[in-house]
Amino acid sequence: MERRLYRSSQDKRLFGVCGGIAQFLRVDSTLVRVGVVILTVCTGFPILIYLLMAMIMPKEPSWAFAGDGFGLYDTPKAGHSRMNDLDSEIDRLEKQALVQEVHRLREELSKYRGL
Structure with missing residues (x-):
């Protein structure tokens, strides 16, 4: 099965970029968020990357969570x-x-x- 990078619709705080990256890498989203914050404090560069990814990354399709136990309603x-x-x-x-x-x-x- 092909893995694709999407903005997460379930695990998001702002736009779902960190949640989507965490799902793609199969790691905890908290680790991704902490990494982004640390890199932002040190360099300031990840903010630009985050905003670009929020505009470029497609939204997660609604069928992506069809079999994970979440009800439709x-x-x-x-x-x-x-x-x-x-x-x-x-x-x-x-x-x-x-x-x-x-x-x-x-x-x-x-x-x-x-x-």
Whole structure:
């Protein structure tokens, strides 16, 4: 079975990057988080990498936890729903930006068609 790197939807604090890396490496996510904090304090460089990975890494598919004992209709934790709200807001903003870009490109194209 092929392992893929995803942002974790179950084990996340901000965007699920450290949880996803921990799942991929099959280590405890606390170790990954502590490592990121130590490297950030020493160098400051992991913050940039973390933000880039949060934008680049795909979200974990919903079927990834289908057989691990979590029910489909389990109620989420209090902090978990807040992060889902943040993810949905980011998705909404990305879609809004895409629609605005399409409208702008259509206007540019209509200028050239009129010439």
